[in-house]
Amino acid sequence: MVEIVFLTPFITGLGTFFLPKIIGRCLLVLTGAAHLTLSLMLWRDQPRAIFDQYFAVTPEGMLSLLVISLLFFLISIYTVGFLRESKIQSERLFTGAMLVFLSTMTMVTLSDHIMVMWIAIEATTLASAPLINTHRSAASLEATWKYVLICSVGIAMALLGSVLVAFSMGQGNTDTPLSFSALAGVAKTLNPLWLKAGFVFILVGYGTKMGLAPMHTWLPDAHSEAPSPASALLSGVLLNCAYLGIFKTNKIMVAAGLEDFSGGILMVFGLLSILAAATFILKQNEYKRMLAYSSIENMGIIAFGTGVGGLGVYGAVICMLHHSLIKSSLFLSSGNILLGYGNRLIKNTGNLVKGMPRTFVAFFAGFAGISGLPPFGIFIGELCIIIAAFRSGSYVAVTVFILSLCVIFAGFGNQVMKICFEECSTEIKIQERASMVLPQYLLLLTSLILCFFIPDSLNQTISDAISAIGGGLR
Template structure:
């Protein structure tokens, strides 16, 4: 029941946002819905409602983890959006780079699509059926494409079209994978053949040839949506052209949804008792993503694109952790949590920097720490967190993954991973340090262009768990992470 409410409530709120004329009422609806959704999600931690609606919905450990992250991030973003939408000017205006005028899309549509996005995201996290999960992932694409096109500028239009087309075609391959999965389960006999619990319990009897084909298509399909290289080409465009709060949602919540799709099929692969080929593929995609990220982060001139490539990097690390298996999976789960929080807050801060400096180029920004007394230091701290330095959470999760890799005797992949992480660190450090330090530009002394508390409060609030997870893991979280990791028993590989 609660699962159905978590999907239905934002859906209903989104549809009513389309027809709500008053700005105040609509913004109240957005934040109120986000808060109610988050509280309801927290109640899932207290008591598991069990499978509902003929087993189409379920709450398992990875789903619970990701819906909590998504809901928390959505709450932060909805509060940020109050400040953002309040500050957005109406009517036609020039863009910062002087490449043409644009107007914003109607705020009704923007708010409605945000809410529909939350509904689709909840559907993905709670679906216990591969077909339903597919429908949810495609729905997230369709709800978020209009969000990317909020500023009706030809650049954001290009980004939205590429996103819509590449992801839809990618997801069509995942649908093909889903069909092949039903085939591996014996095809014609029963309607329940795509339910996750049924597939896991009958994994030993799956046809291996069909299952391998299914796994490949699902991995490529959801991998496109997740942004694994070389299917990541939409990602830098979409993240850099979308409003920053939308990028925060895409990077923090949507990537996890797509990753969940891969986790589900990997769970079935583990249950078949022979996940070796699946792990090899994941390892290859993971290292490939790290390599692409390393190449493009070096000398990256646009800080939002830089964050997008950093997202490719971390998605690669998640795939890498599954490829290693064992304790690395626990690290991977923790990494997904840390990455969502950190990347979400970084994109929100990028929005503040863009609003203050009127440029997306790393080269034209200096002295952010002094010019923006709240955003600047947080940006610097966020960089240290995303680069995996102690005492932040990402350090712990990256360390866990790499240690597991060395312990499992996968020395070559682990060393390659470390080397690529080092290159990415140098690339990001160059850009971020230049932006943060140095002289304050004229006219920006004393923090006169700093955004209001609605726009630095949410990233600050997200920074708290980011830092805390590096120093202390709360008991219930460890319990859920361990439960999630236990779903992926990979055995010992030579």
């Protein structure tokens, strides 16, 4: 049952490479629906994997899997309408790569073996690279190579970190499986020096894929050049997969009593990412690059909250869930804007409120949500992180955190106002199909509902995930 969840999209993805376009579009949506169903069954039944030494159903993995599955299903619905309106070369390659990408991301969430996790995260790079180069332009080719090379260097560092973690087992744990669960159980017996070194390399390696500064340079180019459905997956889902690798490694650090070491480093990288976003978002002239820097900011918030610990970890997980929902909605809306105005430059767009009113509602609501305005969940998550930081005595860090968020909100808001309300003479080139606005509305609605009501089963999954690294509501 566990392995079927990632094998299903892999098989259908391979088939899509050779099938007619219409069938490929149908398979995209049907596989998304099947994957969501299988994921919900997996969450309900919690079965044991056939290859249980490599795969396992964990609370943090299930959280990521549910987000991946829901987002992919809604994005696949949008993609059908998007493909009708846009002129994408090699559509079969695009839809097939999306399904294989879903398979690799699913494997990441279900991986419990430290080396299988590394293989799965590397596989996400290979599966998603063709999506970035869909338009076959010089800029998209450059963005693809930058993505592959930078992320591959990062993944190589993560491999070294994984080896160092294995080396920390020494001679006394030769019978212990090289899984995150087993290593957390014997963490007190691990060599702390090698374990610290392994964590640093894993954080830098997977942090590169997560988009943490200063390893973030691939992200703006990749998100800008990829078609909007691919950008939504890269920002809303892929970054979470890299964070999952860091989260699982941090569980071992906490179990070994080294949470002060790992937490301090996470806070530093988190603040660096937020500061980088605050610096660059002010002068962005492309709306997709602006959204990409917003993703860097949010990954920094998540890393900072995880490092703070306690209530901050809860806030980080809440931010992760809502960032995925809202940012995916924003990238899908940016796809409508690009198709409507035919340009990525902010100065060549405007008056969205009249030109594309349904897209305007989704885009402006997404801006409010991603900026941390109430009642959206990112406001709750950021508030939890700020409270936790003050409780821990990190006054300087939390002051920088708050001021940077204010700068980002001001810069982001200024550009959004231009897109939505500034006069523009450009003639809108597309009609707003229901399939190209409904997914955004559903993503935002899901985010709003989760602000006021979290099902007991989901709340328990969150609690189980964060308790392993000292997180909680107190």
